[in-house]
Amino acid sequence: MKINIAKSAGFCLGVKQALIIADEAVKNCAKIDMLGDIVHNEEVVKQIKKMGIKKINKLTNGKDKTLLIRAHGAPKSTYRKAKKLGYKIIDATCPMVKEIHQIAKQYQNKGYKIIIIGDKKHDEVQGIVGQLDKEPLVFNPKVKIEKKMLKGLKKAVVISQSTQNIDEVKNIVYKIKKYIPHLKFIDTICKPTRQKQNEIKTMSYQNELVLIIGSKASANTKRLYQISRKINPKTYWIENEKKISPHWFKNIKSVGITAGASTPENIIKSVVKKIKNIG
Numbered sequence: 355m356k357i358n359i360a361k362s363a364g365f366c367l368g369v370k371q372a373l374i375i376a377d378e379a380v381k382n383c384a385k386i387d388m389l390g391d392i393v394h395n396e397e398v399v400k401q402i403k404k405m406g407i408k409k410i411n412k413l414t415n416g417k418d419k420t421l422l423i424r425a426h427g428a429p430k431s432t433y434r435k436a437k438k439l440g441y442k443i444i445d446a447t448c449p450m451v452k453e454i455h456q457i458a459k460q461y462q463n464k465g466y467k468i469i470i471i472g473d474k475k476h477d478e479v480q481g482i483v484g485q486l487d488k489e490p491l492v493f494n495p496k497v498k499i500e501k502k503m504l505k506g507l508k509k510a511v512v513i514s515q516s517t518q519n520i521d522e523v524k525n526i527v528y529k530i531k532k533y534i535p536h537l538k539f540i541d542t543i544c545k546p547t548r549q550k551q552n553e554i555k556t557m558s559y560q561n562e563l564v565l566i567i568g569s570k571a572s573a574n575t576k577r578l579y580q581i582s583r584k585i586n587p588k589t590y591w592i593e594n595e596k597k598i599s600p601h602w603f604k605n606i607k608s609v610g611i612t613a614g615a616s617t618p619e620n621i622i623k624s625v626v627k628k629i630k631n632i633g
């Protein structure tokens with residue numbers, strides 16, 4: 355059985371950077387709090403906890419404490435509140451997410467309505483929304499666009515959550531364009547997501563079976579699964595090697611593997627080892 359691993363499988367630049375920042379923070383700060391999980395992966399979250407970083411649900415007294423901002427970023431109000439409560443802030447927001455914040459703010463200042471394609475409940479989207487002074491429109495890429503949803507807008511810019519499916523985003527932009535005379539689209543899907551999505555499209559055709567490794571809480575992993583599954587029905591989404599069923603591989607000669615942006619290298623290696631043993 356041939357095993358083909360995507361070059362882009364695993365940690366993206368933003369996650370790598372966030373973990374380096376977290377590691378440095380632990381060396382230099384006594385008490386570190388973080389609102390939510392650093393990234394959407396249970397293994398990484400466990401590792402962060404072991405390092406001594408405490409997950410909190412809301413900000414409290416920040417005296418002698420550091421607040422670590424996660425790779426997904428945060429709304430402006432979080433920074434303001436943390437400072438007021440006495441926290442020192444260490445910002446691990448991914449540079450590509452920060453770029454989306456900048457784009458959104460710039461266009462809002464130029465008088466454009468901001469339209470975000472993404473999951474309203476996702477931390478990254480909430481962070482983008484929370485950077486803006488005026489309420490943007492947020493559309494799920496699967497939503498059916500109707501004229502009344504665009505409230506007679508004449509000038510708007512469409513951006514997207516960094517990990518959306520580029521084909522779905524383009525499709526929705528095309529539909530919005532019918533109703534807004536001056537519509538600009540700025541492709542804000544990050545480079546690692548683009549590489550992962552391009553690779554999985556090819557791999558799903560070239561391999562008899564495809565494994566997507568990553569947490570069920572990871573939005574970018576889910577997208578990889580959806581793209582691959584459409585092309586190759588023998589696509590499985592697993593969190594780790596324990597979720598593999600040997601019978602999947604009966605008569606299979608080639609397996610393609612990729613992993614979400616927050617999946618650690620050791621999990622990918624364990625999956626490969628297990629498949630080799632099955633093979």
Ligand code: SF4
Nearest residue numbers: 366368448450516544
């Ligand atoms: S998926 Fe993209 S935007 Fe998100 S953390 Fe990774 S590099 Fe940054």
